[in-house]
Amino acid sequence: MRSERLRVAGTEGVGPYVLLRLRRSRLQPGTPGQFFMLEAPGRPLPRPFSLCVAPPGELGFLVEPLGPGTSAIAALGVGDEIRVTGPLGRGFDLDVEHPLLVGGGIGVAPFPYLSECLGAPPAILGFRTAFHAEAAALVPNATVVLDPVLVTNALPTDPGDVLACGPEPMLDALARHVPGAQLAREAPMACGYGACYGCVVEREGRYVRLCVEGPVVREAVAVG
Known part of the structure; x- marks a missing residue:
């Protein structure tokens, strides 16, 4: 650091x-x-x-x-x-065989760099409006869905290794649909390195500091 x-x-x-x-x-x-x-x-x-x-x-x-x-x-x-x-923090595990990027809104932010590192895998990106969807141009091989369509409805039958970032309801839905997906979670942060405990959240029955144990986590099921 x-x-x-x-x-x-x-x-x-x-x-x-x-x-x-x-x-x-x-x-x-x-x-x-x-x-x-x-x-x-x-x-x-x-x-x-x-x-x-x-x-x-x-x-x-x-x-x-x-x-x-x-x-x-x-x-x-x-x-x-x-x-x-x-x-x-902890980033995405890049040791995946069949990556699929799934994002929503400003959650597409890490995907251009992630896509470059993974060799431009397919991506499914959801946005509120066509204006917001202009950000999809930053991500190669992206399929765009707009409200009211949900990204979970656009997932293939076998989505492979899902790497996701976006609103919490979207990530919770992905956790239910794709156990083991890599989810970039969000929480308020003041320091970024675990000292302030401002980003403590409950995950799978225990409390974690997302800035240290995340923001990318794997969850078998959604919480809440």
């Missing part, structure tokens, strides 16, 4: 999202599904982000500007600096 101030190399609009590209310096991209803590300008706490793209010399993060913190990060311009810490 390292922490450095990185300079903004560029930003791109991707539907309602912003792809923030930072000059890498000495930070390494890590394993797909790990995350980085990005300092939110003018806010007291950083925000966790999965790495979206990792071209040579850069780290790219897909930002959905919703609250004050993410909006401040999305508003950064070329030449601005932001403190970045990472990579953190």
